[in-house]
Amino acid sequence: MMGFGPPDVVSFVNDTMNVCRRCLEAGDPWKARLAASSAAMHCHSILQEQRADLTGDEKSAVLLLGILSAAYRDFADCFELLKKRALKHKEVEQLWTRLIDCQERTEAVQGLLGGPGLDWLVAQASGAYDHFVRQFGPGEHFFSPIIIVKRESCSICGKDLRGCPHRAGVIYDGKRCRGVVEDMEMRSCDLVRVPRDRRCRVWPWNFDEKSKQFSAAVFTMFDTDDLNDPRERLKDKP
Numbered sequence: 001m002m003g004f005g006p007p008d009v010v011s012f013v014n015d016t017m018n019v020c021r022r023c024l025e026a027g028d029p030w031k032a033r034l035a036a037s038s039a040a041m042h043c044h045s046i047l048q049e050q051r052a053d054l055t056g057d058e059k060s061a062v063l064l065l066g067i068l069s070a071a072y073r074d075f076a077d078c079f080e081l082l083k084k085r086a087l088k089h090k091e092v093e094q095l096w097t098r099l100i101d102c103q104e105r106t107e108a109v110q111g112l113l114g115g116p117g118l119d120w121l122v123a124q125a126s127g128a129y130d131h132f133v134r135q136f137g138p139g140e141h142f143f144s145p146i147i148i149v150k151r152e153s154c155s156i157c158g159k160d161l162r163g164c165p166h167r168a169g170v171i172y173d174g175k176r177c178r179g180v181v182e183d184m185e186m187r188s189c190d191l192v193r194v195p196r197d198r199r200c201r202v203w204p205w206n207f208d209e210k211s212k213q214f215s216a217a218v219f220t221m222f223d224t225d226d227l228n229d230p231r232e233r234l235k236d237k238p
């Protein structure tokens with residue numbers, strides 16, 4: 001799959017992806033999810049440990065492998081929902097979010113990782129997306145907040161992002177650089193056709209006839225490189 005990752009991690013993730021594919025092809029998303037999740041968490045713990053024997057490039061490779069594993073986990077969630085005959089509204093919304101999560105994660109690693117494991121997932125996820133869109137459409141309206149960012153610091157060095165040597169979206173030694181908003185002003189929230197975050201989709205069933213008001217997410221906290229299990233996070237809530 002890739003040459004610059006630590007061999008033990010590359011082979012572990014590759015083997016797990018194979019197990020995952022076989023489980024999905026056999027119609028067992030639950031087992032596939034378990035395998036993908038274990039690979040994502042394995043990469044996550046290696047990065048947390050700050051292993052001294054790994055070079056910066058190797059740490060970056062571990063992050064990419066973790067993102068790919070998390071994309072497999074997203075897809076296993078989609079697969080599980082797609083298997084159901086009738087979806088409840090909440091499940092349709094959940095399926096859409098997972099499809100977008102999976103797409104954004106595969107896009108984040110494309111061009112940096114290669115191999116049949118990624119190609120297979122990209123093809124499957126795009127097939128699932130098309131299937132979804134045929135049934136529920138690509139989305140007519142989305143919420144999009146107009147935010148004026150006054151100060152943004154770098155997640156790697158903590159300095160002002162405009163003046164530091166890092167670029168948002170680029171991976172440095174296993175860490176993806178992003179802007180941390182320090183000061184901002186939210187001006188308004190628009191209803192748009194092409195949003196920045198497609199998770200903020202307005203669903204017809206969330207329209208209240210009486211008050212003529214929509215309810216939908218204004219923004220989400222999704223991060224491609226957050227390898228934690230979204231289901232575990234839900235479980236943590238009281």
Ligand SMILES: [Zn+2]
Pocket residue numbers: 154155156157158159161164165166
């Ligand atoms: Zn920086």
